Amino acid sequence: MAEEIPGVERCEFIHVHEDIVKRVTEAMPGEETLYDLADLFRIFADSTRIKILYVLYESEMCVCDIAQLLGMTQSAISHQLRALKQSKLVKYRREGKTVFYSLSDDHVVTILAQGMEHIEE
């Protein structure tokens, strides 16, 4: 953080105190972690994926059922499930031709609930 970046204009003096600057730079997670965190939230940043998560919160469900419930194509849902799968927000099990998806942990629920609380104010 705060490397020397040429061309970045600076205000004359820094207003925050030394110790705060120190605390900030120490408490800040590494660059890579911050990217991972942003990637995770990017998954929640789409209403289709949120719908899927809400649906799976009620019950494990196959791709086709989700598509039907949400009135969307199988392809669209499958693409989004891949994203949800890659960020480990959902897990799946195969049963013959059918693949059943479900939420993989309850961080999903907590994050969604906190988000709802925030926008409902």
Place this chain on the structure above:
Amino acid sequence: MAEEIPGVERCEFIHVHEDIVKRVTEAMPGEETLYDLADLFRIFADSTRIKILYVLYESEMCVCDIAQLLGMTQSAISHQLRALKQSKLVKYRREGKTVFYSLSDDHVVTILAQGMEHIEE
């Protein structure tokens, strides 16, 4: 949800039970709420904004200080602060020429913490 959308192919039968379908469609928040929720998470879906939130978690700070700490331009930070302000994640107070920003509530902290927990597994 689940309006008749022409051209959406459907699997032959729905696997989930009637009561589950009913619960799902009842528990699902309205379309507008889901969009607002996605919009909120979109704010968290960028590492610059996450950095700003982490910085403000340590201390109230002015635009210029944040820019310096993160090694970015005043303009870039100001644009991002506008987004954070619009979604009510940060608040501000003016003191002469300087504008100090701070976190507006602790949903921010909870959401970030849950996200961190998830990616750290």
Place this chain on the structure above:
DNA sequence: AAAACATATGAGCAATTGTTCATTTGTTTG
């Protein structure tokens, strides 16, 4: 083995996003 079905995937396109650069707005001080 072939047909049928559920799911996954790749390419392509319109729409959205984050940054930069130039400029404007708002406030203080000479």
Place this chain on the structure above:
DNA sequence: CAAACAAATGAACAATTGCTCATATGTTTT
């Protein structure tokens, strides 16, 4: 009032995203 400084804003551009369409993969059934 003019100069100086902090912050905000608008236009523009590259990069990313979500969907569709066509097709591939994997599994069951005949």
